[in-house]
Amino acid sequence: VTPADLLGAAILVALVLYALLGGADFGGGIWDLLASGSRKGEQRALVERAIGPIWEANHVWLVLVVVVLFTGFPRAFAAISVELFVPLVLLLVGIVLRGAAFTFRTYDRPEDRVQARWGLLFSVSSVLAPLVLGVVVGALASGRVRVAAEGARPLAWLAPFPLAVGLFAAALFAYLAAAYLAVEAEGPLRDDFRRRAIAAGLAVFACAAAAAALSFREAPVVFHGLTGRHFSLPLHLGTGAAAVTAFLMLFRGRVRAARAAAGVQVALIVAGWGASQYPWLVVPDVTLASASAPRATQVALLWALAGGGVLLFPALAVLFRVFKGEKPFSVVDRPR
Amino acid sequence: VSDLLAARGLFGVSLAFHIVFAAVGVAMPLFMVIAEWRWRRTGSAVHLELARRWAKGTAILFAVGAVSGTVISFELGLLWPRFMEFAGPIIGMPFSLEGFAFFAEAIFLGIYLYGWDRTSPRLHLASGAVVAASGAASAFFVTLANAWMNVPAGFEMRAGVPADVSPFVAMFPPGWAHEVVHVLLSCYVATGFAVAGIHAFFLLRDRASAFHRAALRIALGVGGAAALLQPLSGDFSARQVAATQPVKLAALEGQFETERGAPLRIGGLPDAERMETRLALEIPRGLSILAFHDPDAEVKGLRDFPREVWPNVLNVHLAFQVMVGLGTLLAAAAAGGLALRLLGREPPAWYLRGVVALGPAGFVALEAGWLVTEWGRQPFTVRGVLTTAGSVTPVGGLVVPFVAFGLLYLFLGAVTAALLWRQIAKAPVGAGGGA
DSSP states (O other): OOHHHHHHHHHHHHHHHIIIIIIHHHHHHHHHHTOOSTTHHHHHHHHHHHHTTTHHHHTHHHHHHHHHHHHHOHHHHHHHHHHTHHHHHHHHHHHHHHHHHHHHHHHSOOOHHHHHHHHHHHHHHHHHHHHHHHHHHHHHHHTOOOTTSSSOOTTTTOSHHHHHHHHHHHHHHHHHHHHHHHHHOOTHHHHHHHHHHHHHHHHHHHHHHHHHHHHHHHOHHHHHHHHHSTTHHHHHHHHHHHHHHHHHHHHHTOHHHHHHHHHHHHHHHHHHHHHHHTTEEETTTEETTTTOOOHHHHHHHHHHHHHHHHHHHHHHHHHHHHHHSSSHHHHHOOOO | OOHHHHHHHHHHHHHHHHHHHHHHHHHHHHHHHHHHHHHHHHOOHHHHHHHHHHHHHHHHHHHHHHHHHHHHHHHHHHHOHHHHHHHHHHHHHHHHHHHHHHHHHHHHHHHHHHOTTTSOHHHHHHHHHHHHHHHHHHHHHHHHHHHHHHSOOSOEEETTEEESOOHHHHHSOTTHHHHHHHHHHHHHHHHHHHHHHHHHHHHHHOTTOHHHHHHHHHHHHHHHHHHHHHHHHHHHHHHHHHHHOHHHHHHHHTOOSOEESOOEEESOEEETTTTEEESOEEETTHHHHHHHSOTTOEEOOGGGSOGGGOOOHHHHHHHHHHHHHHHHHHHHHHHHHHHHHHTTOOOOHHHHHHHHHTTTHHHHHHHHHHHHHHHTTTTEEETTTEESTTTSOSOOOTHHHHHHHHHHHHHHHHHHHHHHHHHHHTSOTTOTTOO
16 A cells, blocks of 8 residues: 555545535535425525535535645646636536525525525525536546647536536435435424435436446446446445435435435445546546655655544534534533 | 736636635634623623624635635646646645645634534634634645745756655745744734724714724724734845845845845836836835845845846836835824823724724735735746746636636625625614623
8 A cells, every 4th residue: 555545545535525515515505496395495494504504614625635636646636627627617616606605695684585596596506516526527537538638628528427427416415415404304394305315316326327327338447447346246235235225214214314324325436436446546547656746745645634634523523513413512511 | 818817817816806805714713702702701792792793794704715715726726737736746735734724714613603502602712713723824824835936945856847855844945934924914914904994984983882992992903913013024024035035025126236235215116128216215225224134235136137037027016015005004003003092092083084094905915915925926936946837727718717707706705895894884883881
């Protein structure tokens, strides 16, 4: 195991956490857009309540991935930035509009018209961002992005497989968010999100099937990684078991168990993508080894990540305990 | 517009926009924590109200700062991939540590903003303090990276590629301390005077408002203290720049000739064609004294350097004059405020009007100072090693994202200003004596 492998693993861990936390925030925005029925307003209020205190922290994972990439694998960062310029700029527009609109909605006047305007901007950009994020992942995995082959090809990512991965990402995040929100809701609102989680789960399945079918021709490296490696079978069994468990629990109304199973399912999907693409950062031109920074930098970066993690994870634990814990006061409030 | 110019324009707009929110993110949490601490100590209701309102303002500004900062982390690669390919491994350390500081800010600001009724008083106040400290830490780390671009260290160039990289040497290049101190102080000065200006405006309308009086005391106290320290830090900076970046010093002073006992020029228009600075008020030997603390010291002029490494002398000199001029005014205002406080007098109307007028001055000075260091390093991104033209992306059509982000930032800036105005304008008028 080289420092480059460890850094690659750190990036993958950060991406899994970004999917589980930031992804669910995007999903919350998707349910804001798709709010319907007699409890439309309550659904939106729940989404706002659920992500308000935590969304900013959840999106730092993406910044961390960017920083580790340009410090540890500078050539990959440069290549990705040049070749995927267009979708990355679209991603930035989505991220900016989404965060700004969410905050403006919270602090602008409470009139319905004003709120609806910001809400629409927030929810539409919540769909745009995961779509583009998925497209970027699909493009990196497919081998369509060739590094400086014949000059920059700004639209190389525009193909069925990356677009399918984009839809897959949006469906996955919507599914995850609905599973989380079902826990935080009560009464009929809980059933709303339970049903939404089941519907989104079916969409995840459809998108996954489509992406897998397309990958056979369009992303042979990932297809091979997902079918022919020693970890392939256990990975699929694990993901499948988590998915089936999540569905069963959603049907039976055991929302906490469903949330946990859905989280495991999403984590395995993201980790499985990373593992099947190993050792490539950009298929087929850039590997962890070929893009590596000098060893001194990678080792120093690993220490920085370890030290930062020691501070970060307890802080995150406090955050989630305060806002998502059953009894937030128990850990943080001592009798005076 | 050439792609290089569009790239510089886009990055410049992004940074000029973000830097305001970043500076607020350093200073505003401190104000809000001081207000909350006063309330917890004295039970003064005015201070509780102040902490809550400042927290709302901080929430809006931090959110815009967070997303515009995310944009910059991507733009480093989108616009300057050759720079990042070169510099990423060398200055990645401060950026990665900054990532964790940003995490701490986001986590504890979430706890602070939404946790008024969910956490113990001690955890709440401590969360605010962590936000204030990690905001300063973020600025500290990011400025280290900029200091390295000005005075690169911690690697050897071999055949055009960096070798023998030592990330911890690169993290603290010569002159890091002066830049970090100067930047941190500027955040407190700019934010302090902007906040003080707003509250002074309302205080002029309603002199009895305990709310605005308390706000003015805190904002002007912190901002004024920093404004009084800033000239000392500026002196420290000038000597460092003279030692490590002589071209920049010559440009910002409009010094074309190498001479002993060089004069300090106030104002004036440098003319790069004729190699002279006209219309300046010259203080004999002033520059030698300031830059080297020696009236006879030799100051290198631009003539001693090849023309192709000159920055745009006019821009750099004027930006520097703006920064120093406004900084001097702010320090004078701070001294006046301190004198009034020592005399135990309430600020009179003329003083409040002055504070209102100086409200934007701190941020104008901060932006000007940032322009001085960035324009002053041109034509290089990494001084003496990598040019800006050699850093830019091969992707074409950059004018499109330049215009798009320019409009986006105008829109965000306008909405943010409107929301903040509403937050303050509906403040409790005449909520006197709550204490």
